Amino acid sequence: MGIVLRPFRAGDGQAVADLFVATVRTVNARDYEPAQVAAWSAAGADPARWARTLAGRAAFMAEVGGVVAGFADVTEQGLFDHLYVGPGHQGQGVGTALADAVEAAARAGGCVQVEAEVSVTARPFFAARGYRVVRAQDKAAHGLTFRNYVMVKDLASDGGGGA
């Protein structure tokens, strides 16, 4: 089934929150401790907060067969802040489609590099897309520490359609 990308809309906050919680609890749960999963998912359960966060930046929803399958966003500064694919849509190209859109938006906005704080779960996906690890960190969040990786990708050398 085809993957349709569209911009995030104000009414998408609930769908984003639901997908985020479900993905962290099932997909990221493979790589993080139960207490981390509980704190991480709880921190992303508020639809209004997602609506506020995503409203002011390039943010994309992916749909498959009319069902929300993932979302991603990037700030004006080139921070690739979120990329989450729903548990039922893993491994079907949704993450690739969203990351393509994020990188294209960053490039169109004049960024020469994108940076992401990448989970243990997503590191192989980002590495396969040409992101390199700048540093591994144990980041304090929600009263716990979370292993993640600051990863960057240069966009200028990626053949963005420029002259």
Ligand SMILES: CC(C)(COP(=O)(O)OP(=O)(O)OC[C@H]1O[C@@H](n2cnc3c(N)ncnc32)[C@H](O)[C@@H]1OP(=O)(O)O)[C@@H](O)C(=O)NCCC(=O)NCCS
């Ligand atoms: C990482 C994630 C976004 C990838 O999305 P996806 O839709 O499953 O990815 P795709 O189907 O586009 O996969 C693209 C390629 O990456 C590979 N890949 C994806 N996740 C992978 C993983 N965890 N380990 C190894 N390879 C992986 C796929 O096999 C595929 O390779 P191929 O093109 O050779 O077949 C998704 O697994 C996810 O939502 N993870 C949990 C949330 C998360 O951690 N987000 C990042 C927070 S920083």
